[in-house]
Amino acid sequence: MANDSNADVTDDSQWPLWEVFTQSKQGAPHEHAGSVHAADAEQALQNARDVYARRGEAISLWVVPTSAIVASMPGDAGPFFDPGNDKAYRHPQFYKVPRGVRGL
Amino acid sequence: MDQKPQATAEDPVKLSEFEARIAAGESIEPKDWMPERYRKQLTRMMSQHAHSEIVGMLPEGNWITRAPSLRRKMSLIAKVQDEAGHGLYIYCGTETLGVDRTELVDQLLDGRAKYSSIFNYPTLSWADMGVIGWLVDGAAIVNQTVLAKASYGPYARAMIRICKEENFHKRQGYEIVATLANGTPAQKAMVQESVNRWWWPSLMMFGPSDKDSPNSAELLRWKVKHKTNDELRQRFVNLTVPQAQAVHLTLPDPDLTYNEATKDWEFGEIDWTEFYEVIKGNGPCNRERLEARRAAHENGRWVRDAASAYALKHRAATGTEAA
């Protein structure tokens, strides 16, 4: 692995990691499909398509550098996610709706 | 790599909470607390699995250029490509445990990492393409279906994707076997000869006997494995014998007998000497497999460097953030 003064030379790597989100059909949300390695965004998109969509599983792809993702911490789970746990009105089950009404 | 020298140095409260989560069948995710030992075992298990997929491309890749029909040619390329994809999914899953793929690749290439011993056998005829799909993928499926319920979330999720594709591979393999078994005398001889070579190595894919398997107990307790080696091996034999009978192929085991009471096909003694020799690196193709991977890696270095250099130049030019 060269470490000379040539600005072009980089340490050998498997390229940075990107997360892939795919949309399976019109109207569906993009869902996390997995990751790929790529050196640039265009390549990440092509690699994502080759790895996660080559059998027509997706009509749309998003790729994001893994380092750009900000995630909640598992330790936050309680206070972060459950403020409404003791408040029944936040739950849709509270609202009784006639059976057979779609789209709710 | 290990910051805590012994498992007992882990926080006992956290440890018992962890064990309780496992017992409750919960999914452990990348940022959850986990014992160092769990992290290490999973990293080892997942990376070994990924390496196996990658090395596994080589024995089958060997026959792509000689596939005897366009349809078979395309199927085989697609299968090998799927294996690359499987390796990729699992490497990515392993990376969530805090190791870079560059390090994982290095471990494989300098001989520090293990991979499934089955891929150290040579593919010597076209019939091997059918037999590998049927027996080797068949054995992998028996091993892997239970992994879809592994306690580690990223591994379980990768396995769900993989199992779907593997079922297809096994069916394709069996279809090739059936076609040959029902073909010309030369084709029949070709496939029987192939089965004679691949049967015992397929049984060895399930690993050592339970009594000789050091990691199993721990992996079972952590619900990373759900069945023992011997249980899975027996399941595979029971599934496979009727499939061989259906196409009038014999299995090279004179001791194979059906036990009416247990409903098991009892089989002969595995040659564990061969098993351990192959694991140690003395199988027919161990050197060739690693050499091929090393060559690909070395020959690709300038390509990877070029792509990195290009990305660096253009990030500077456009100011866009990349990883």
Add this chain to the structure above:
Amino acid sequence: MSEPIVAAPRTTAVANPLFEYIVRMADDRLVLGHRLSEWCGHGPILEEDIALSNIALDFIGQASAMLALAGQVEGKGRDEDALAYFRDEHDFRNALLVEQPNGDFGATVVRQFLFDAHSVLSLDALARCAHPQLAALAAKSLKEDRYHLRHSSEWMLRLGDGTAESHARVQRALDELWRFTGELFESDAIDTAVAAQGIVVDHESIRARWHDIVADVVKRATLTLPGNVPMASGGRRGRHSEHLGHLLAEMQIVARSHPGASW
């Protein structure tokens, strides 16, 4: 190896020009797909192994469909496998470019790029031709080949404008493969014959547009376009380089060892 740009006149009449025409396209894709499949398990990085396999699959799929059509047009009962596995070298009609060995990844990229740039233009014309099945095949293949061109163009840029080493390798490959590009634009009695059937691909117009695409990418890749060189020729008439014989020997051996067998 080098012959004049204008194809020598045929000494024997071509019985079925449409058959020959389709076989030319089919053989290009079969041979190129086969070459790309040689990379399986040996690519520079896992993701690229998958990408190259995808492209190989696309081409072999296209070849299979085209050979099937050719077989129908010929009307002698030969299907795609009969044509792929039981023709000898002198009956193959692929361009010399696609039978060249893979070389390093750079050479593979250059070969691919030069072919893709031509393919999208010629398929675009064919997708509008008067033969409905051929037009449909061309349209489907065009979609795939547009993606291939995107892939190969991006790699030309990455390698041409990457490191000093990658630049040198790709420039060398470009210089060496340039002499095989002329053949892509050859026109002969077969083209004339199928034009009468409403299958028209204007080679001169395509050559100019191909040149624009190639020159643009080459420039952005900081590479140098090779100068005029005598162009190689012969593939379209079954006169190949020594490479094709080895390629076909490997490709056909199992099928030919068991004539009449099903796989």
